[in-house]
Amino acid sequence: MTKIVSENNDTSRSQLDPTLSEVTNGDYKYGFTTDIETDILPPSLNEDVVRFISAKKGEPEWLLDFRLKAFRYWKTLTMPRWAHLDIPEIDYQAISYWAAPKKKEGPKSLDEVDPELLDTFNRLGIPLQEQKALAGMAVDAVMDSVSVKTTHREKLAEMGIIFCSISEAVKDYPDLVKRYLGSVVSYRDNFFAALNSAVFSDGSFVYIPKGVRCPMELSTYFRINASGTGQFERTLIVADDDAYVSYLEGCTAPMRDENQLHAAIVEIIVEDRAEVKYSTVQNWYAGDAQGRGGVYNFVTKRGLCRGDNCKLSWTQVETGSAITWKYPSCVLAGDNSVGEFYSVAVTRGRQQADTGTKMIHIGRNTRSTIVSKGISAGHSQNSYRGLVKVAAKADGVRNYTQCDSLLLGPDCGAHTFPYIDVQNDSAVVEHEATTSKISEDQLFYCNQRGIPTEEAVGLIVNGYAKEVMNKLPMEFAVEAQKLLQISLEGSVG
Amino acid sequence: MKEKLLEVVNLHAGIEGKEILKGINLTVGPGEVHAIMGPNGSGKSTLSEVLAGNPAFSVTEGSARLAGVELLDLSPEDRSHEGLFLSFQYPVEIPGVSMVNFMRAAVNAKRKYLGEEPLGASDFLKLMRQKRAVVELDNKLASRSVNEGFSGGEKKRNEIFQMAMLEPRLSILDETDSGLDIDALRIVAGGVNKLRTDRNATIVITHYQRLLDYIKPDFVHVLYKGRIVRTGGPELALELEEKGYDWIKEEIDNNAGEAAK
Numbered sequence: 091m092t093k094i095v096s097e098n099n100d101t102s103r104s105q106l107d108p109t110l111s112e113v114t115n116g117d118y119k120y121g122f123t124t125d126i127e128t129d130i131l132p133p134s135l136n137e138d139v140v141r142f143i144s145a146k147k148g149e150p151e152w153l154l155d156f157r158l159k160a161f162r163y164w165k166t167l168t169m170p171r172w173a174h175l176d177i178p179e180i181d182y183q184a185i186s187y188w189a190a191p192k193k194k195e196g197p198k199s200l201d202e203v204d205p206e207l208l209d210t211f212n213r214l215g216i217p218l219q220e221q222k223a224l225a226g227m228a229v230d231a232v233m234d235s236v237s238v239k240t241t242h243r244e245k246l247a248e249m250g251i252i253f254c255s256i257s258e259a260v261k262d263y264p265d266l267v268k269r270y271l272g273s274v275v276s277y278r279d280n281f282f283a284a285l286n287s288a289v290f291s292d293g294s295f296v297y298i299p300k301g302v303r304c305p306m307e308l309s310t311y312f313r314i315n316a317s318g319t320g321q322f323e324r325t326l327i328v329a330d331d332d333a334y335v336s337y338l339e340g341c342t343a344p345m346r347d348e349n350q351l352h353a354a355i356v357e358i359i360v361e362d363r364a365e366v367k368y369s370t371v372q373n374w375y376a377g378d379a380q381g382r383g384g385v386y387n388f389v390t391k392r393g394l395c396r397g398d399n400c401k402l403s404w405t406q407v408e409t410g411s412a413i414t415w416k417y418p419s420c421v422l423a424g425d426n427s428v429g430e431f432y433s434v435a436v437t438r439g440r441q442q443a444d445t446g447t448k449m450i451h452i453g454r455n456t457r458s459t460i461v462s463k464g465i466s467a468g469h470s471q472n473s474y475r476g477l478v479k480v481a482a483k484a485d486g487v488r489n490y491t492q493c494d495s496l497l498l499g500p501d502c503g504a505h506t507f508p509y510i511d512v513q514n515d516s517a518v519v520e521h522e523a524t525t526s527k528i529s530e531d532q533l534f535y536c537n538q539r540g541i542p543t544e545e546a547v548g549l550i551v552n553g554y555a556k557e558v559m560n561k562l563p564m565e566f567a568v569e570a571q572k573l574l575q576i577s578l579e580g581s582v583g
Numbered sequence: 584m585k586e587k588l589l590e591v592v593n594l595h596a597g598i599e600g601k602e603i604l605k606g607i608n609l610t611v612g613p614g615e616v617h618a619i620m621g622p623n624g625s626g627k628s629t630l631s632e633v634l635a636g637n638p639a640f641s642v643t644e645g646s647a648r649l650a651g652v653e654l655l656d657l658s659p660e661d662r663s664h665e666g667l668f669l670s671f672q673y674p675v676e677i678p679g680v681s682m683v684n685f686m687r688a689a690v691n692a693k694r695k696y697l698g699e700e701p702l703g704a705s706d707f708l709k710l711m712r713q714k715r716a717v718v719e720l721d722n723k724l725a726s727r728s729v730n731e732g733f734s735g736g737e738k739k740r741n742e743i744f745q746m747a748m749l750e751p752r753l754s755i756l757d758e759t760d761s762g763l764d765i766d767a768l769r770i771v772a773g774g775v776n777k778l779r780t781d782r783n784a785t786i787v788i789t790h791y792q793r794l795l796d797y798i799k800p801d802f803v804h805v806l807y808k809g810r811i812v813r814t815g816g817p818e819l820a821l822e823l824e825e826k827g828y829d830w831i832k833e834e835i836d837n838n839a840g841e842a843a844k
Contacts, residue, residue, distance in 0.1 A: 535671065539689040553680035554678065
């Protein structure tokens with residue numbers, strides 16, 4: 091089953107500016123904290139906390155009920171242990187479930203946003219200021235638990251596009267939220283989904299009406315700032331018939347000695363002939379070389395291709411987090427619908443990642459593509475876990491899975507756990523896997539041409555990951571390339 | 584005194600404890616072409632790898648100065664920046680890394696070393712266009728991955744293209760003629776000749792006279808058992824072509840035998 095194949099040579103982005111050489115510093119560059127007054131709830135988790143969050147946000151009764159049901163269900167569960175991860179015991183009572191940057195009222199314009207906060211996002215390279223955002227990106231920034239500012243709202247609203255924080259959506263579009271919230275990821279889905287459903291604080295909401303192509307990239311930046319807090323955001327994206335949207339998610343966190351919990355849910359609904367592209371560059375703090383600190387990233391992401399002839403594409407570049415547990419999935423219910431998953435997961439130091447996807451083929455002639463590129467260095471453990479499931483009535487299904495591992499150094503591990511469950515004989519399911527190393531000959535060749543080893547590793551790794559990087563929107567791709575380079579500095583040599 | 588570009592003195596080197604180079608002395612002046620010939624296993628490729636700084640080999644004695652700078656103290660990339668170029672016998676493939684990104688990293692690393700600003704994208708692409716013409720490579724080159732899916736001839740042309748881009752002081756061509764048909768050989772040799780100036784120099788390592796019909800050497804050296812045992816003009820290559828290496832081997836081995844007695 092396993093064979094060594096040389097990589098597909100995709101050249102469409104060959105003119106891309108190789109900014110790799112500009113990067114010289116291997117430290118986690120987003121490890122600053124912001125000195126902002128924060129409203130923070132004392133650590134503990136009980137029904138009162140759930141009620142407090144709901145009350146703080148002025149939520150309607152149905153949403154409080156949803157939270158309470160989720161919380162009561164969560165109490166019956168134990169943390170999943172099936173992943174190839176060594177997860178320390180987590181004391182859920184020791185976490186604060188509400189941390190919000192202090193403010194009087196919601197900011198009406200950027201002038202009212204705390205300048206410290208704006209500075210934070212500026213340092214992260216997030217174009218919060220409208221003039222900078224004119225380049226074509228609408229941004230929703232979530233700091234700790236609360237959405238800080240959504241840009242470009244008016245312009246989008248003219249087209250009927252809704253892009254706002256989920257708290258605002260609950261107030262302004264309760265029917266839409268009520269219809270879709272929990273419809274793809276039920277609170278009963280898993281331990282972390284139940285937890286998130288009980289205590290989620292904020293997140294982004296997107297609705298693209300029938301026949302509208304969203305003219306700009308929609309983007310959310312998540313940042314954990316307050317110490318000892320968890321972040322539980324929730325993203326809900328609905329693309330109605332014939333709609334199109336490309337959505338970007340970026341994540342950073344400051345360096346902290348203790349671990350921080352991040353348990354998010356992303357739900358996507360794709361109707362007839364609609365298309366959603368969801369791209370993630372995840373760079374949460376990964377902990378130090380000894381494995382102290384870092385973010386636990388336990389995320390449930392799933393899209394439902396409900397309509398016929400629709401498409402959902404996940405692209406992720408995962409370089410951060412101490413532990414990653416994450417399987418962005420596609421439920422291909424509509425006939426002829428298409429699911430894609432493109433992933434680069436980098437682990438180094440003591441990082442652990444167990445990530446992959448689920449492609450659930452229910453509709454006829456549904457197609458899915460999975461391209462997973464794992465890169466392991468240091469003492470890290472990197473696992474791909476994927477499920478391709480074909481239901482009995484799903485005729486004419488096709489799946490192609492390519493699963494590659496690149497090892498840097500002798501102490502890391504790469505693992506592959508592909509699950510294939512086919513109930514229909516007409517399905518064609520392909521799985522290819524490779525494992526490779528960067529050779530001494532390749533490094534010497536680069537050195538001889540004047541390229542230092544660290545930069546050579548960056549080039550080679552970016553080449554290896556190119557198929558996935560090419561799927562990212564342009565402005566993200568450059569950032570992601572730099573990130574790959576930085577995250578592997580010091581891994582070879 | 585005659586100017587020296589490369590001066591190798593009593594160079595000893597080997598791999599995994601086995602000595603391969605046993606005291607190489609070689610001086611190359613600017614504008615010169617030197618051919619190094621010799622039977623298999625005599626140390627020709629080792630000499631080129633050692634000069635370029637391949638970490639698989641260890642140097643036990645001697646020195647190698649390029650334009651007065653001791654190469655043996657430098658990392659492989661700094662040797663490159665100082666103007667040493669090695670055209671590999673077997674150029675390695677680097678999947679997914681486009682030639683344009685690879686060369687841009689190489690050119691800008693050198694510029695950085697020399698304290699120059701990096702080359703902008705359009706200037707760089709212009710330079711690439713000019714230089715690929717030297718070895719008749721087409722415009723697909725920029726987007727192709729380094730050596731991946733290249734034919735034998737294309738790989739060697741790609742080596743000379745990189746040489747053109749980096750404008751080295753000293754180029755070592757390691758068996759550049761191996762695996763080339765006559766047309767590819769003509770293109771590669773033509774490229775090398777176009778790049779010759781009175782300031783740079785070339786060392787051609789080859790088994791055969793054939794390449795030397797196209798790249799005319801000023802000096803021909805015979806390497807045998809880790810030493811340069813003969814040096815002559817172009818006529819030495821012709822003599823070797825005609826008579827093979829056995830007569831030299833016998834002479835050397837007999838002398839060594841005599842000396843041992």
